Amino acid sequence: MKLVTARLRLDALCRDDAVALFTYRADPAVCRYQGWRPAALADAERFIDEQSAAAAPSQGRWCQRAIRRHDDGALIGDLGFCVADAQAEFGITLAPAAQGNGYAREALRALFGWLFGEVGIHRVHASVDPRNAPSMALLQAMGMRQEAHFRESLLFHGEWVDDVVFGLLAREWADAAGKDAGIAALR
């Protein structure tokens, strides 16, 4: 699966991405609220190899995609999604230098368009620590609704943390996408 937007390309991670992926994913400011924190470059390489081994997105399995800029092909982030029973959970990460440009919104618009349009899912959802202000803002900007706030429901790197769940239905996305799909091409 490969998606193309006005400024971005979402495609497979490759071995050449390992250093960039490790550098931003191991950054304490980036991985603070994330489950996967590579401790060494080899972790990033293994992660990419595991992703490459899967031929295509499949039910119940997390699928990770690179987020690249068109102009220089640079890896600026990655997103992951997991489709199960017509619903998809997702997460997204940008390198610090790429943040604040609207790239995450642009990438998620393409992902949602593909999930709702091509895959035909019913609902997307995401889980976020409420202290993660940029992520909360991103999910709200995507038109998602806060549906639950669980108090200290996750034991995360040794700390009990809150979990806020955001959701969006296919018919709600159809309204939002009508205003601005943001997808230049989809293939």
Ligand SMILES: CC(C)(COP(=O)(O)OP(=O)(O)OC[C@H]1O[C@@H](n2cnc3c(N)ncnc32)[C@H](O)[C@@H]1OP(=O)(O)O)[C@@H](O)C(=O)NCCC(=O)NCCS
């Ligand atoms: C979550 C995360 C991806 C959000 O990244 P982001 O850069 O804030 O999000 P966007 O790409 O949508 O950019 C939005 C910002 O760009 C600005 N912007 C600039 N140009 C823009 C454009 N052309 N279109 C839209 N927004 C634009 C917006 O005003 C907004 O800035 P603001 O927050 O100061 O208002 C990022 O903070 C991150 O990687 N965090 C660490 C990983 C993480 O915790 N992920 C969990 C995700 S569930």
